[in-house]
Structures are given as structure tokens and as C-alpha cells.
Amino acid sequence: MKVNIIGAGNIADYHARSIKALGYQLGIVADENENSAKRFAEKYGCRWTTDAALLLSEKSDLVTVAVPNAYHFDVATAAVKAGHAVLCEKPMTRSAEHSKQLAELVRQTEKPFFVGYMKRVHPTVRKFEEYAARIGNMRSGLVRVYHPTPQDSWTFVRDRLAQFPDAPMDGVFVNAGSHMLDLLLRFAGPVKKVLAARMQYQEGCCPKVDQMTHALLEMENGATVTVECGWLPLFGVGKRENGWDELLELRGDSGLGTLHTTFWERPQYESPVAELWDESLKTKESYNAGMVDNFEEEYRLIKMALSGEKVPLATADEALAVDRLIDDIFAAASIRS
Numbered sequence: 001m002k003v004n005i006i007g008a009g010n011i012a013d014y015h016a017r018s019i020k021a022l023g024y025q026l027g028i029v030a031d032e033n034e035n036s037a038k039r040f041a042e043k044y045g046c047r048w049t050t051d052a053a054l055l056l057s058e059k060s061d062l063v064t065v066a067v068p069n070a071y072h073f074d075v076a077t078a079a080v081k082a083g084h085a086v087l088c089e090k091p092m093t094r095s096a097e098h099s100k101q102l103a104e105l106v107r108q109t110e111k112p113f114f115v116g117y118m119k120r121v122h123p124t125v126r127k128f129e130e131y132a133a134r135i136g137n138m139r140s141g142l143v144r145v146y147h148p149t150p151q152d153s154w155t156f157v158r159d160r161l162a163q164f165p166d167a168p169m170d171g172v173f174v175n176a177g178s179h180m181l182d183l184l185l186r187f188a189g190p191v192k193k194v195l196a197a198r199m200q201y202q203e204g205c206c207p208k209v210d211q212m213t214h215a216l217l218e219m220e221n222g223a224t225v226t227v228e229c230g231w232l233p234l235f236g237v238g239k240r241e242n243g244w245d246e247l248l249e250l251r252g253d254s255g256l257g258t259l260h261t262t263f264w265e266r267p268q269y270e271s272p273v274a275e276l277w278d279e280s281l282k283t284k285e286s287y288n289a290g291m292v293d294n295f296e297e298e299y300r301l302i303k304m305a306l307s308g309e310k311v312p313l314a315t316a317d318e319a320l321a322v323d324r325l326i327d328d329i330f331a332a333a334s335i336r337s
């Protein structure tokens with residue numbers, strides 16, 4: 001499989017490392033910043049360009065879109081229009097309207113399109129599907145996403161937004177909350193309505209970069225779900241007491257399913273843990289498949305999908321549902337603030 005990448009920043013490293021580890025071919029990288037493109041190409045032994053259109057004119061099995069969220073719509077649209085299969089980093093775009101347009105384009109062109117919600121591909125997370133099905137009628141749920149963030153990082157955000165008000169920045173809810181909303185929708189089904197939402201901001205960071213987002217959701221299955229998501233300077237909390245406090249909990253008439261996910265940047269050191277309390281058996285089961293690099297697993301599954309196999313990667317329509325929910329929560333928060 002030959003993969004070309006647009007965007008040679010932070011996340012592109014994880015993609016390139018996985019492509020190499022699996023023995024796939026990395027063809028060319030495009031980044032509008034010449035230094036970034038060159039440095040990346042030297043590190044991974046591929047060609048480089050500053051012209052994404054040139055990359056799109058080349059044949060490949062997959063184009064990975066790894067540019068900042070704000071540019072996903074334009075870059076992914078161009079890649080689909082050029083006839084490529086695409087892996088687009090999450091979130092699919094920064095608005096439900098853009099994601100709807102892109103999902104329609106994907107439907108028309110019938111080209112494979114995957115969105116990088118890679119937490120869902122880990123074998124432990126896949127096992128959680130079975131646990132979620134065993135809780136009986138779902139009554140309530142919890143989506144928790146707290147990441148340890150030094151207090152002084154807000155100075156950087158504030159200064160950057162003061163200098164460049166249009167800087168392509170997003171906060172914790174869009175960047176990290178989106179992963180867990182994807183898991184909620186996957187395992188608990190669609191949301192009927194956002195009952196309430198509130199966002200908290202650091203001075204000078206509103207409305208782009210939230211510090212905390214809370215929401216209350218009514219699911220189509222009748223359950224009520226609490227969402228809590230934030231960046232706080234707490235480094236000793238969470239399941240592993242390393243500050244990473246990320247959890248999906250689904251509570252039903254006959255069981256409680258719990259999924260603790262991990263630092264996205266440490267797939268080789270930490271593994272998610274899935275648990276199920278089964279009321280009929282009066283037992284607690286737990287599953288931990290060990291260290292599996294989500295990014296590698298994502299590419300392995302893409303290769304299978306391109307050969308026609310059914311795989312649990314996020315589709316354009318599933319990612320659109322996440323973006324709709326994000327927009328609805330933002331709207332509910334601004335109505336009520």
C-alpha cells in the first residue's frame with residue numbers, strides 16, 4: 001500500500017511511523033512550510049513538496065490529511081475530488097455543515113473515506129462493544145475527558161490568539177472530546193437532544209479554545225448522559241494516577257460497562273481497560289488486550305478495508321454525527337451562558 005501525507009506536523013510522525021512499521025510505502029509528503037516538509041522527508045526517506053496539488057496529481061492507495069482542523073474541509077475535499085481514498089484526521093471538519101457537504105461528496109464519488117478516530121480500533125475498545133450490549137436497557141452514561149495541562153500553557157494560547165486572532169486553534173472539547181463522543185455514539189447510539197451545556201474559558205481564549213465543557217444529553221434509547229471535558233493542571237488523578245482521566249461509562253438495568261482510554265501519544269506504553277459488571281452473573285469481567293498502537297492498527301485496518309473487508313473504522317457519516325453533536329453542544333452552551 002502506498003500512502004501520501006498532507007501536513008508534516010506533530011501527528012504526521014505517528015502516521016509515518018506506523019506506515020513504516022507495517023512495511024507500507026510512504027511516497028511523498030506535502031506541507032506548505034518548506035522546512036517542515038523537508039525535515040519530515042529526510043526523517044522518513046520520502047519525497048516532499050510544498051504543493052498539495054502536486055501530491056494529489058500522483059497515484060496512491062491512500063492520502064492522509066494531517067493538517068490543522070480548520071483546513072480539513074478544503075484539503076480533504078480536494079483529495080476526494082482528485083479521486084483518492086482518504087484518511088482524514090479527526091474531527092472531520094470544524095462544522096456540521098462542512099462535514100455534511102463532505103459526506104455527500106464521499107457518497108457521490110464512492111471513494112473510501114476514513115476519519116481518524118483511532119481510539120475505536122484498539123482491540124480492548126472493540127471488546128467493549130460486547131460489554132455495551134450486555135448492560136440491558138441503558139439508563140445513564142458518563143463521558144469524561146480531563147487532560148493534565150500546565151496552567152502556564154494558557155499564556156501561550158492567549159498570546160497566540162492576541163497576535164493571530166484567526167490562528168487555526170481549537171480547545172479540549174473539539175480536539176479530545178470528539179474522540180470520546182465518537183465512542184459514545186458508537187456504543188450507545190444516537191443523541192436525541194442536548195438538554196443543557198456550559199463552557200468555561202480562560203480570559204482571552206474565548207470563543208476558540210475552551211478550558212472546560214459540560215453537557216447533558218438525552219439519548220434516543222432514553223438514557224441520560226453527562227459529558228465533562230476539560231484541561232486542568234492535575235497530574236496525579238485518573239485510573240493510572242498520571243493525570244489522564246478519560247472514561248466512558250454506560251449504566252443499564254442489568255450491567256455497568258466502563259472503558260478507560262489512554263494518552264493518545266503513548267500507544268506503546270499504555271493500554272485501555274474495559275470492564276463489565278454483569279448483574280445476572282454477579283461478576284465483574286475485565287479485558288485488557290495490551291499495548292497496541294492505535295495508529296498502526298488504523299493503517300492495518302485501512303489496508304483490509306481497501307481489499308473489501310468490513311472494519312470498525314469511522315466513516316464520513318459517523319464522523320458527521322460527532323460534528324453535529326459538537327455544534328449542538330456549542331449552540332446549547334452559548335444559548336444558556
Ligand SMILES: NC(=O)c1ccc[n+]([C@@H]2O[C@H](COP(=O)([O-])OP(=O)(O)OC[C@H]3O[C@@H](n4cnc5c(N)ncnc54)[C@H](O)[C@@H]3O)[C@@H](O)[C@H]2O)c1
Pocket residue numbers: 006007008009010011012030031032033036052066067068069071075089090091116117118175264
Ligand atoms: N488522532 C489523534 O489522537 C490526534 C492527536 C493529535 C492531533 N490530531 C489531529 O491531527 C491534525 C494535525 O494536528 P498536528 O498537531 O499535527 O498539527 P501541526 O500544527 O503540528 O501540523 C500541521 C501541519 O500542517 C501544515 N499545513 C497547514 N495547512 C496546510 C495545507 N493547506 N497544506 C499543506 N500543509 C498544511 C502545517 O504547516 C503543519 O506543518 C489535527 O486535525 C489534529 O486534530 C489527532
